[in-house]
Amino acid sequence: MNPLRRINPGYLFVFPALFVLAAMILYPLADTVVLSFTDPSGAFVGTDNFRSVLGSRTTPLATYNTIYYVGGTIIFAIILGTIAGILLDRQFFGRGAVRSILLIPWVVPSIVAATTWAWMFHYEFGIINYLLMSIGIIDKPMGWLITADLVKPSLIAVDVWKMFPFVALMVLASLQGIDSTLYEAAKVDGAKFWHEVRYIMLPHIAPVLASVTLLLLIWGFNGITIIYTMTGGGPANRSLILPIQIFKEAFEHFDFHRAAALSLVLFVVLFVVILTQLAISQKRRDSVDR
Amino acid sequence: MSIAKPRGSIFSYVLAAIFSVVAIFPFLWMALSSVKPLQELYSVPPTWIPSHFSLENYVNVLYHSNIPRYFLNSVVISVGSTSIALILAILAAYGFARFRFRGRNALQASILISQLLPTATIIVPLYVILSNLGLINTYIGLIMTYLIHTLPLCVWLLISYFRSIPYEIEEAALIDGASRLTILWKIVLPLSVPGIISTVVYCFVSTWNEFIFALVFATDSSVKTLPVGLAEFSAEFKTDWGAVMAASIIMTLPIIILFFAIQRMFVSGITAGATKG
Amino acid sequence: MGSVELYNVRKNFGSFEAIKGVDLKIDDGEFAVLVGPSGCGKSTLLRIIAGLEDASGGEIRIGERPVNDLKPRQRNIAMVFQSYALYPHMTAHDNMAFNLKLSKVPKPGIIERVTGTSRMLGLEALLGRRPGQLSGGQRQRVAMGRAIIRDPAVYLFDEPLSNLDAKLRVQMRGEIKMLHQNVGTTAIYVTHDQIEAMTLANRIVVLNNGRIEQIGSPLELYRRPQNIFVAGFIGSPAMNFIDAVTAAGEGNRPLARFADGTALDLDPELSVRLGQEVVIGLRPENLVRNGGGAQLSGRVSLVEPTGAQTHLTAEFGKQSLVTIVDGSEDVRFQEALTVGILPEHIHVFDKSTGARIT
Structure with missing residues (x-):
């Protein structure tokens, strides 16, 4: 018999992709571990890099900023996205057009979103200051991206604008999987629209929202682009989040080893969060027994 | 409806x-x-x-800046990376979708998990590796690194597409005398055209938009991509906002057109992959 | 040569034994039907013959050649699937020609054979259409055409009619039988529908729980079922079963006494012991209203007209039995009913083993 036949052909099909991914991900990941425990000469330095980077003054601030920024984005993107998704599930004239328009923020490249919003936030010539002043919400121009207290909310606004369409799409897809007789049954039982939302829609989309939250979390940790180009982490590190800190350690201070140590910590924390989330949703799925 | x-x-x-x-x-x-x-x-x-x-902003961007060159670089890198990702992903997704083998579920899950990896955690060693291989500031360097983003998602999307094809059709082809590769080529792929298209668009768009890897691994204007060019445009001396906006439009238009051309397919593809996954 | 032989074929899915050692020999040209309830292993057995599943043990021969290690395409078989499994992106013509193309038959040869096959199946006008543009019955024909065109050693059918509506099913059933009579190629046909099995088969193989319960011609199975399972599976409406104990009657002739005391005389030739626990099987069509033989009297509790016949459920003492009367007879709910049963129509099975007592 041909010896190749004894190897399960499944392995032959999946091997090339797995090999590439292992080379591009696993190997660098292992290298991160090595880098984080060594100094530029390659000597083993124990936990020095970790102590140095975790002890630095910027790290607690960056951690706080990260939680603030990622958490804020997730909360508002989920709320707005769910509302938009429920809206798009209803029938009204022009629904298709609205759905297409809502896709735009998600489709626009992050870098373009960043430059466009930076222009809109412009202190002197920005349309946002002009609009808010003309309807009387503010009485003088605000430095949205250069004021310590405003920079994070402003950046969250941009990220939410970019991300809520994705949430809306996922919610919509999930809602369209609801058997319409369920609504009819609820109507016969005397349900108002709010009851349908509360007792039919929300329970149905809950698992989708859970996985979307996980994705938003991961994307939040990957989302260097918008902050890096709009503020570079400033002013005075007020919008510095951990991924940008890593990036700066490595490519502005050229301290690869501290950067690696910080990445490793970030990776472990994130990994634990993801596993917990997956375990919880798995348990919930089991208990519902679907 | x-x-x-x-x-x-x-x-x-x-x-x-x-x-x-x-x-x-x-x-x-x-x-x-x-x-x-x-x-x-x-x-x-x-x-x-x-x-x-x-149109003076557009004239500035098209004739007095590096943006056209960056546009070309972006096209080469996105097309290259998308093609490689697609070929590898088709094979892998078919293997996962249609064969039972030891460790399949674990490997499949690890592909998904690799997609969850924050870019920041591997960018440093990747830089070291790429510079050791002399791949900094090369097309091939960026094409390969972009596989980190595109390959897992492609595999994932295509698995759910391939699974949605009734297996009996493939069994009929087996009995008709087709080999696995013939089945993949003549039966499965023609039946997954919408899935393939939305996967291609997803890959193309995500490589087209990628910023951080390009910023680090492409510092020479011969390989810089549009996002990096755009960022440098707005940072270079005093920002010329008109030119930045024009360059933004130039960068966004291909993406918008691509998306709306295949919107229906794309939306159902992404949501199906995600909700089933 | 298109004989199919199975020697002690077994199949496990994990710890579940789907096929528990099957021996079967199907002669060249036979039309064999594998029948049984869902989960009995009939489809698995067919897929093992096709090479779509590997057997966990035993040997399979097609045309006297062991095929265990051969891929489906090397086994010279054709298969018709329950869902038809037509290639949705190919026209009817291309669906039928796919195998020939793969085996590198020259183009004129392909066209000739497609034309011939489609004429036989009345598909000439539909060759350019894709499966999506065909009706259920037309798809079924294309699926058949795809099998026929190859002229294989064996045809395998996996419940090919179950997706059709009742009327079309009867029509296609007839066409399959005629086709087989014309080409004379060995066919193995899986179904859960015992009427399909009875009408199509030269030989029926009744499977249950991964084992063969009985092999025989349709009428053998109907007249002399070897055990309670086969007796209950073949025939519609299903055979009535009554628990009984044997006893000695007049002149020491054996009789079976039901729990309520009613007794039925049994054939003296039967090898029953006195006091043996048995199950009596009575086919509804053998319980003849006002007929001869042993008499049972009861009261009608359910009347189900089907047109030509009317099915009656009646309470005979404590037994509820189904009988059949002609559709023209006027029987009412709660009416008194007396039926007769001839001794040769009384099936007796051992209660503990389920086997027929002869």
């Missing part, structure tokens, strides 16, 4: 209008700003509709 779906009220229209305005406004503002002449761009109060329609 069911007849029993709740109908929209006035409230729905108001809400839909608000969402639409919020979603499209920055894009519109970018377009409007890109055709305003300089003095109008920097006028207080700003004008809504440009009083003088001007």
Whole structure:
């Protein structure tokens, strides 16, 4: 018999992709571990890099900023996205057009979103200051991206604008999987629209929202682009989040080893969060027994 | 589409209008700003509709900047990376979708998990590796690193597409005498055209938009991509906002066109992959 | 040569034994039907013959050649699937020609054979259409055409009619039988529908729980079922079963006594012991209203007209039995009913083993 036949052909099909991914991900990941425990000469330095980077003054601030920024984005993107998704599930004239328009923020490249919003936030010539002043919400121009207290909310606004369409799409897809007789049954039982939302829609989309939250979390940790180009982490590190800190350690201070140590910590924390989330949703799925 | 779906009220229209305005406004503002002449761009109060329609920003970008070169670089890198990702992903997804083998579930899950890896955690060693291999500032370096983003998702999307094809059809082909590769090529792929298209678009768009890897691994203008060019455009001495807006439009237009050409397919593809996964 | 032989074929899915050692020999040209309830292993057995599943043990021969290690395409078989499994992106013509193309038959040869096959199946006008543009019955024909065109050693059918509506099913059933009579190629046909099995088969193989319960011609199975399972599976409406104990009657002739005391005389030739626990099987069509033989009297509790016949459920003492009367007879709910059963129509099975007592 041909010896190749004894190897399960499944392995032959999946091997090339797995090999590439292992080379591009696993190997660098292992290298991160090595880098984080060594100094530029390659000597083993124990936990020095970790102590140095975790002890630095910027790290607690960056951690706080990260939680603030990622958490804020997730909360508002989920709320707005769910509302938009429920809206798009209803029938009204022009629904298709609205759905297409809502896709735009998600489709626009992050870098373009960043430059466009930076222009809109412009202190002197920005349309946002002009609009808010003309309807009387503010009485003088605000430095949205250069004021310590405003920079994070402003950046969250941009990220939410970019991300809520994705949430809306996922919610919509999930809602369209609801058997319409369920609504009819609820109507016969005397349900108002709010009851349908509360007792039919929300329970149905809950698992989708859970996985979307996980994705938003991961994307939040990957989302260097918008902050890096709009503020570079400033002013005075007020919008510095951990991924940008890593990036700066490595490519502005050229301290690869501290950067690696910080990445490793970030990776472990994130990994634990993801596993917990997956375990919880798995348990919930089991208990519902679907 | 069911007849029993709740109908929209006035409230729905108001809400839909608000969402639409919020979603499209920055894009519109970018377009409007890109055709305003300089003095109008920097006028207080700003004008809504440009009083003088001007293409000077586009002329600046197209003839007096590196943007055209970056555009070309972006095309080469996105096409290259998408093609490689697609070929590898088709094979892998078929293997996962149609064969039972030891460790399949674990390997499949690890592909998904690799997608969850924050870019920041591997960018440092990747830089070291790429410079050791002499791949910094090369097309191939970026093409390969982009596989980190695109390959896992492609595999994932295609698995769910391939699984949706009834297996009996493949069994019929086996009995008709087709080999596995023939089945993949002549039966499975023709039946997954919508899935393949949305996967290709997803790959293309995500490589087209990628910023951080490009910023680090492509520092020479011979390989810089559009996002890096755009960032440097807005940082270079005093920002010329008109040119930035024009360059943004140039960068966004191909993506928007691509998306709306295949919107229906794409949306169902992404949501199916995600909800089933 | 298109004989199919199975020697002690077994199949496990994990710890579940789907096929528990099957021996079967199907002669060249036979039309064999594998029948049984869902989960009995009939489809698995067919897929093992096709090479779509590997057997966990035993040997399979097609045309006297062991095929265990051969891929489906090397086994010279054709298969018709329950869902038809037509290639949705190919026309009817291309669906039928796919195998020939793969085996590198020259183009004129392909066209000739497609034309011939489609004429036989009345598909000439539909060759350019894709499966999506065909009706259920037309798809079924294309699926058949795809099998026929190859002229294989064996045809395998996996419940090919179950997706059709009742009327079309009867029509296609007839066409399959005629086709087989014309080409004379060995066919193995899986179904859960015992009427399909009875009408199509030269030989029926009744499977249950991964084992063969009985092999025989349709009428053998109907007249002399070897055990309670086969007796209950073949025949519609299903055979009535009554628990009984044997006893000695007049002149020491054996009789079976039901729990309520009613007794039925049994054939003296039967090898029953006195006091043996048995199950009596009575086919509804053998319980003849006002007929001869042993008499049972009861009261009608359910009347189900089907047109030509009317099915009656009646309470005979404590037994509820189904009988059949002609559709023209006027029987009412709660009416008194007396039926007769001839001794040769009384099936007796051992209660503990389920086997027929002869």
